[in-house]
Amino acid sequence: MEDKNMLMIPGPTPVPESVLLAMAKHPIGHRSGDFSKVIAELTENLKWLHQTKNDVLMLTASGTGAMEAGIINFLSPGDRVIVGDNGKFGERWAKVAKAFNFNVEIVKAEWGKPLDPEEFRAKLSADKDKTIKAVIITHSETSTGVLNDLETINKYVKEHGEALIIVDAVTSLGAFNIPTDEWGLDVVGSGSQKGYMIPPGLGFVSVSPKAWQAYKTATTPRFYLDLGKYKKATDEDSSPFTPPINLMYGLQVALQMMKREGLESIFSRHQRLTRATREAMKALGLPLFAPDTCASPAITAVAPTVVDAEKIRSLVKKKFDIVLAGGQDHLKGQIFRIGHLGFSGERDILTAVAAIETSLVELGYDGVKSGAGIAAAASVFAGK
Ligand SMILES: Cc1ncc(COP(=O)(O)O)c(C=O)c1O
Numbered sequence: 001m002e003d004k005n006m007l008m009i010p011g012p013t014p015v016p017e018s019v020l021l022a023m024a025k026h027p028i029g030h031r032s033g034d035f036s037k038v039i040a041e042l043t044e045n046l047k048w049l050h051q052t053k054n055d056v057l058m059l060t061a062s063g064t065g066a067m068e069a070g071i072i073n074f075l076s077p078g079d080r081v082i083v084g085d086n087g088k089f090g091e092r093w094a095k096v097a098k099a100f101n102f103n104v105e106i107v108k109a110e111w112g113k114p115l116d117p118e119e120f121r122a123k124l125s126a127d128k129d130k131t132i133k134a135v136i137i138t139h140s141e142t143s144t145g146v147l148n149d150l151e152t153i154n155k156y157v158k159e160h161g162e163a164l165i166i167v168d169a170v171t172s173l174g175a176f177n178i179p180t181d182e183w184g185l186d187v188v189g190s191g192s193q194k195g196y197m198i199p200p201g202l203g204f205v206s207v208s209p210k211a212w213q214a215y216k217t218a219t220t221p222r223f224y225l226d227l228g229k230y231k232k233a234t235d236e237d238s239s240p241f242t243p244p245i246n247l248m249y250g251l252q253v254a255l256q257m258m259k260r261e262g263l264e265s266i267f268s269r270h271q272r273l274t275r276a277t278r279e280a281m282k283a284l285g286l287p288l289f290a291p292d293t294c295a296s297p298a299i300t301a302v303a304p305t306v307v308d309a310e311k312i313r314s315l316v317k318k319k320f321d322i323v324l325a326g327g328q329d330h331l332k333g334q335i336f337r338i339g340h341l342g343f344s345g346e347r348d349i350l351t352a353v354a355a356i357e358t359s360l361v362e363l364g365y366d367g368v369k370s371g372a373g374i375a376a377a378a379s380v381f382a383g384k
Pocket of ligand 1: 010011062063064065089138140141142143168169170171191
């Protein structure tokens with residue numbers, strides 16, 4: 001049906017109508033007093049969302065741009081960095097670090113499994129000369145639906161004392177509790193088309209005082225992504241370059257909505273949606289790609305064995321106008337992924353589960369007990 005698309009991918013995520021309407025205004029001058037007020041409000045509310053007093057900087061970039069900025073501003077060529085790689089995005093940060101000639105050591109785990117914090121502890125505690133300058137971790141690995149144990153890995157980074165912790169929170173920020181200041185996270189990157197509930201185009205990086213110390217001596221070349229420029233401008237309620245003004249109008253409304261909902265309620269909603277989705281898939285006899293113990297709050301990856309993943313995905317799209325994500329790289333055709341990030345609620349999950357079940361039946365899979373998926377999701381929503 002025309003204009004009926006329901007996005008259930010891990011980004012872009014659905015955008016509330018009030019946010020869309022807020023963006024449908026004439027842009028104003030980004031050097032005007034009125035726009036300074038917008039930046040001041042956004043900065044204050046971003047700090048609230050990030051649970052930090054650190055700088056939270058806005059870049060005209062996608063999540064990758066935010067992460068690249070977060071990596072290059074605090075390191076120099078030749079620096080020893082440890083990168084966690086258990087999926088597409090961990091792999092990407094290793095590529096970025098190599099592109100800038102850092103001395104990269106990879107801690108790997110199979111796709112679908114979490115990174116082992118013990119491997120980080122071993123490397124960090126053996127580093128008596130403090131040669132490790134940074135540990136780079138993807139918190140929620142979107143390609144597999146795995147949530148890595150950032151809290152424990154960060155604890156070992158803190159025990160090391162020198163290394164910075166640089167976090168890809170692209171699909172965990174605004175979905176999972178990340179107390180930046182309490183945990184002492186140095187650099188946290190994220191992107192607008194995820195938990196922020198606005199379209200793509202803005203990247204966010206939070207920077208700790210310790211990271212700013214490292215910035216002073218870091219020699220990696222940078223210009224547009226030089227975070228010092230963003231800090232100086234943000235301190236004056238301004239931006240170094242022309243920002244995406246209309247996206248920022250949208251962000252104003254989205255952050256106000258999030259504040260009204262409250263952080264705890266946002267996190268528990270994501271937990272509830274994750275559990276309901278997972279229980280429903282189990283009830284339909286569809287195996288989950290990541291274990292319950294490390295389930296991403298943003299995305300559930302499903303690895304059907306008896307029915308082709310792409311057939312389910314395309315039928316759900318064709319029949320119900322619900323867009324699910326496919327697998328990436330070697331997981332193409334092996335898994336489909338259900339997004340439940342940002343502006344996502346119980347109704348969305350019930351609809352998606354019903355659509356998946358109907359599609360399974362239509363595809364001739366007779367292992368489905370009628371209504372089993374909905375019953376499982378409903379039982380989670382009923383608090384059972
Ligand atoms: C965990 C994670 N990191 C980084 C990115 C890259 O973000 P972008 O596509 O906005 O550059 C994504 C995008 O899906 C992601 O899920």
